[in-house]
Amino acid sequence: xANLLKTVVTGCSCPLLSSLGPCKVLPGKKDFLRTFxxxxxxxxxxxxxxxxxYKQLTVGVPKEIxxxxxxxxxxxxxxxxxxxxxxxxVVESGxxxxxxxxxxxxxxxxxxxxxxxEVLASDLVVKVRAPMLNPTLDSHEADLLKTSGTLIxxxxxxxxxxxxxxxxxxxxxxxxxxxxxxxxxxxxxxALSSMANIAGYKAVxxxxxxxxxxxxxxxxxxxxxxxxxxxxxxxxxxxxASAGAAKSxxxxxxxxxxxxxxxxxxxxxxxxxxxxxxxxxxxxxxxxAKEMSKEFIEAEMKLFAQQCKEVDILIxxxxxxxxxxxxxxxxxxxxxxxxGSVVVDLAAEAGGNxxxxxxxxxxxxxxxTHIGYTDLPSRMATQASxxxxxxxxxxxxxxxxxxxxxxxxxxxxxxxxTMGHVIRGTVVMKDGEVIFPAPTPKNIPxxxxxxxxxxxxxxxxxxxxxSPFTRTMTTASAYTxxxxxxxxxx
Numbered sequence: 001x002a003n004l005l006k007t008v009v010t011g012c013s014c015p016l017l018s019s020l021g022p023c024k025v026l027p028g029k030k031d032f033l034r035t036f037x038x039x040x041x042x043x044x045x046x047x048x049x050x051x052x053x054y055k056q057l058t059v060g061v062p063k064e065i066x067x068x069x070x071x072x073x074x075x076x077x078x079x080x081x082x083x084x085x086x087x088x089x090v091v092e093s094g095x096x097x098x099x100x101x102x103x104x105x106x107x108x109x110x111x112x113x114x115x116x117x118e119v120l121a122s123d124l125v126v127k128v129r130a131p132m133l134n135p136t137l138d139s140h141e142a143d144l145l146k147t148s149g150t151l152i153x154x155x156x157x158x159x160x161x162x163x164x165x166x167x168x169x170x171x172x173x174x175x176x177x178x179x180x181x182x183x184x185x186x187x188x189x190x191a192l193s194s195m196a197n198i199a200g201y202k203a204v205x206x207x208x209x210x211x212x213x214x215x216x217x218x219x220x221x222x223x224x225x226x227x228x229x230x231x232x233x234x235x236x237x238x239x240x241a242s243a244g245a246a247k248s249x250x251x252x253x254x255x256x257x258x259x260x261x262x263x264x265x266x267x268x269x270x271x272x273x274x275x276x277x278x279x280x281x282x283x284x285x286x287x288x289a290k291e292m293s294k295e296f297i298e299a300e301m302k303l304f305a306q307q308c309k310e311v312d313i314l315i316x317x318x319x320x321x322x323x324x325x326x327x328x329x330x331x332x333x334x335x336x337x338x339x340g341s342v343v344v345d346l347a348a349e350a351g352g353n354x355x356x357x358x359x360x361x362x363x364x365x366x367x368x369t370h371i372g373y374t375d376l377p378s379r380m381a382t383q384a385s386x387x388x389x390x391x392x393x394x395x396x397x398x399x400x401x402x403x404x405x406x407x408x409x410x411x412x413x414x415x416x417x418t419m420g421h422v423i424r425g426t427v428v429m430k431d432g433e434v435i436f437p438a439p440t441p442k443n444i445p446x447x448x449x450x451x452x453x454x455x456x457x458x459x460x461x462x463x464x465x466x467s468p469f470t471r472t473m474t475t476a477s478a479y480t481x482x483x484x485x486x487x488x489x490x
């Protein structure tokens with residue numbers, strides 16, 4: 001046994017055991033020696049886990065300094081989740097006040113309250129808005145980040161090359177929440193969709209607030225009230241949220257999108273899908289529609305011009321990633337609307353879909369109320385912060401599932417819809433090196449061809465989308481006509 005133990009010790013690469021020298025067996029100590037040496041030998045063979053222990057990492061939550069920004073990157077519930085995972089969390093004093101989260105709430109969740117510089121110097125900083133110049137400190141937030149630290153925030157790398165240069169000098173690793181791939185596995189961390197959902201809902205609430213009538217149609221003793229007619233352009237998350245909210249309030253909702261799948265979603269919410277005569281697929285990548293042909297755009301503009309004369313409220317959400325928002329409604333089209341109508345431009349921050357939009361402003365142009373706010377999610381700060389916090393905590397747990405260490409691997413070789421796809425798409429800078437945009441994933445599923453509907457099918461669908469108000473009025477009119485006819489023949 002002694003010779004065997006000597007072989008184990010001298011053959012082990014572990015410095016601790018190699019320094020023990022020859023084993024000497026003492027009387028009555030054989031069992032102890034065997035246990036000690038066997039334990040140490042097993043430790044030699046175990047591999048060291050990659051990454052850094054969570055308890056050695058600090059997550060910083062600074063206060064947002066962008067004008068009128070009321071959101072905060074982590075809610076107290078989000079802090080509690082990260083503390084439970086093992087992270088240390090520091091929150092800037094007053095960071096959550098605008099979202100109705102006090103410093104005491106954060107302390108109760110396990111966070112420490114510190115100053116701006118201390119928070120920005122954390123190992124991992126989470127923000128809502130991209131880093132910018134802090135006028136109080138007269139320093140750019142990027143310059144205050146820890147060297148070789150990690151930043152998680154909305155970044156929009158294609159539009160902010162100067163910011164990327166600043167972050168590169170700090171050797172920062174950047175996870176852009178706006179670049180999370182829109183695939184099934186990443187739905188829980190898709191912050192763009194979370195914020196778009198809030199913006200779509202808030203757009204309808206604001207439109208109702210500035211519209212002079214009910215949304216729902218009513219028949220009262222004082223007279224008949226027609227329902228409001230609403231056109232929503234864009235069947236993404238924001239557009240569908242608007243459609244659902246407007247429909248629940250009793251309005252007649254029409255939806256337009258260049259993608260057949262989006263039109264089907266409009267229909268599922270009870271909205272009337274609008275199409276142009278020209279057949280052309282608008283399916284693009286990343287959850288967005290592609291740019292259409294000149295002929296299609298001309299047919300589209302003709303449809304919009306006609307709708308402007310009919311509807312009471314316009315809500316537009318059309319965006320092109322990395323580019324200025326397309327102008328879909330010309331000045332003369334807006335001026336053709338009925339006085340008292342309302343238009344809400346959810347693409348205002350990117351220039352706007354209405355030629356008459358003034359980004360960030362609410363104003364009236366020839367009797368038409370224009371809502372061009374660029375901070376709709378921030379106007380529901382508590383809800384927006386809660387959802388954004390959930391996106392971040394779920395993302396951190398997903399990319400680093402290890403229970404003890406924080407670690408994830410960025411690979412250029414990955415399949416579509418996998419966690420490798422999510423990580424590579426989200427990480428836009430690695431240790432100061434810009435790696436945006438991500439390479440094309442492998443095994444991209446091919447969508448099934450869209451079957452074109454017949455005229456009879458389209459007419460049947462249109463008949464099925466008649467609103468309850470219209471159906472009631474039609475039935476009432478029919479009964480009235482029959483009653484008059486009976487009285488006449490008597």
